[in-house]
Amino acid sequence: MKEFLWMYFYAVLFLTMLVAIYGIAVKPNMLKKIIMLSILSDAANVLAVVMGYRANASSPPVYPGYTFEVVDYPSKDAIVSFVNSAVDPIPQVLVVTAIVIGLAVLVFLSSILILIYRKYRTLDVRRLSSLIKEGGEWIE
Template structure:
């Protein structure tokens, strides 16, 4: 039973990783090949979200056993005993990628807002968001 659960766990983990990399491919296609600026920005948000999920997955700790799932990286007691600390070290997920992702999300928000403002301005000035026609600078 435990072995079956572990196999299933590995299988699901691999599917997750595969779909993340597939997602990277799709979003890069969207950014590099779609003509509309809005669709490029949507693909950009998908891309950065995929990167963030990838970072979270890195902090994930292989499921020690089905009876002992990983726990959040928070010590719940104010005066932890040594058993608490051993349990924490053995089972808690890595908190650092979550801190990184928090920073990356905030930065991504600022960049996306700025790009949307620029797209709006492009639409006002050029009357289109098709990058094949927003090509006044060349040569």
């Protein structure tokens, strides 16, 4: 039963990624391509987080109850019990990095998109390619 549930998780995530790749390949509108690209990167991030799941772990990777005021650092037993109950921090770190890079790519692609629309008044790749073949119809 547990195996089936995990199979289902992975299959749904792969389905999301495949639909996103299908959209990037097939949709002619470039704005829709970018939306699909962000869905693809989000699905990849969720896949990383799912892989970092730890059974019977109950706490996030943060030592609980510490504020700016230093009282005392955790004892040896507290550290051992924290290591035994916290989830895996490495996928979370990777996902934080991936989100920032994804945002940077998204920002750059959307500014290119605005300029393309300004020059050609269309985001349809079929129309764009025919316009470019005709020698570029500049709309001033």
